[in-house]
Amino acid sequence: MMTISNDPWHFPRTELAKQILGMFETGLASSLTFFAPRRMGKTEFLRKDITPLAEQLGWRVFYFSFLDAGLHSEGQFVKALDEFSKQNGLMGKATHWIKNIGSLSTEVAGVKAEVTLLQGQVNSSILSSITKLAQQGKPILLLLDEIQALASSKYKTTIASLRTALDMHKETIKVIFTGSSREGLRQMFSVSSAPFFHYGQNLPFPNLTKAFTDHLADVFNQTTGRSLNKEILWHAFLDMKQSPQLARSLVERLALNPMLAIDFSKEQLIADTMGHRDFSGLWGEFKLLEQLILKAIAESQVELYSSQFRQHLADSIGVDNIAVSSIQSALRSLSKKQILFKPENGTYEIEDALFKEWIMDEA
Incomplete structure (x- = not known):
């Protein structure tokens, strides 16, 4: 039986890997999402714990990092899926059936439904590529790392296509998403209008002991x-x-x-x-109001809408007053850029701990 990793420094999380794959094999779940900041071992867990154990159990495992793919993540994702199909002998005859208007039978949250697909609403390349994987009936595990890189609106079609394809083939294809931005994952999985709203389990990645x-x-x-x-x-x-x-x-x-x-x-x-983390370039992209708000949040200022804080902002900027709506707009902008995150019933936090430290030390 193969070992989980040949790297002597690697600390195996074998029990966690077994629990996850057990959930998939028994049909208890078809997907889950792990959150943890960067450098917390998510990728190593996927590559050195999940992958070899899943392969022992007969799964075909596909790994892709959307963060590494950069600006061309959609095309690289499709290309990688097709290469994976070729390498694993899974190149079935996938039909490009998304041409005009079609209807697919799928199941969402346990409810069967007919999903109407209009031309332009989905990416047929993604649908076709994932269909190729599902056609042979072999169990497939997709490991999609740093999925929050697709949180912006320009990837709306990509995400909708991915959700549709996974819904269609959830009996054959299971998926683990990871993300290092809580706000990015919230935009993709927790907002009611998001394509992956309540899709699978969203779990914090456990810290090592x-x-x-x-x-x-x-x-x-x-x-x-x-x-x-x-x-x-x-x-x-x-x-x-x-x-x-x-x-x-x-x-x-x-x-x-x-x-x-x-x-x-x-x-x-x-x-x-x-x-090695020089945030001065990022800092220069923010408006002065946004910079002042970030400083306040870094210093644990919670009364962001108080008259006293708004007067402080106005004095710092050199204007008579700052409206509550201006602060709300700045907070929305920073959240959309995945700079800030606000837990439910909580206060705003800076996503990247290193950026927070940089603000306190340098800004």
Whole structure:
């Protein structure tokens, strides 16, 4: 039986992978969505835990990162699907039946329905490509990473096509979405008008426990013959906001330089990470009102509509007053750009923790 990963530094989340695939195999679910900030190990989990275990169980696994695809994500997605079909011998005769007006029998939220498709409302290439995968009847698992990259309105047709195709073939094709923007995922999965509204389970990606850092310390010992203090390493991991990527980088630095202390190397790594994230260009794209609001949110200012705060904004900008509607418009704009997120019944938060720190230190 194949191992989950040949990477000795990889900490396997085998039980979580088994739970997810068990849900798919029993028909309990056909999709789920994982949220976590970047550098929290979502991609590694998909590639090194889910993929090999699913392949052991007879699934054909397709991985695609919409963040890596950039501006041409739609075309690259279709191309990758077709390449996957060829490699796996799944090139059935898919008919391009979306030409004018058609009707498809599908099921949404357990209710059978006839979905009317108009020319231009869907992308027939996506529908055709996914139909190719489903035709052979082999179980397919789609791993769609950083799906929030498609949250903007220009991808409306892409998302609608993807939802339609997955609804049509949910018995054969299962899907795991991941995202690092809560606002982007909200726009795609939680807004009532969104194509993927209430599509599958939306779950926070679980943080790693101390077993993870203990594993790194054990591998460090096996690799170098030296020991790491597991308690100090665990607390360094907490200081780095439980980022597996940063923890692994920390241990690698320590392995290469025996003279480094954990705390010193941790601070150096955090400083290097911040140094590589220059947000000045992004900051310059915002209007002055938006910048002032972001500063206030970074500093945990919650009374964004109070007369005192609005007067502060007016004085800073050099105008007589700032209307509540102007603040509302700025908040909507920042949320649409996935800069801000507001949990239900909560206060606005800055999505990227590093951006928040940059604002507090540099803006």
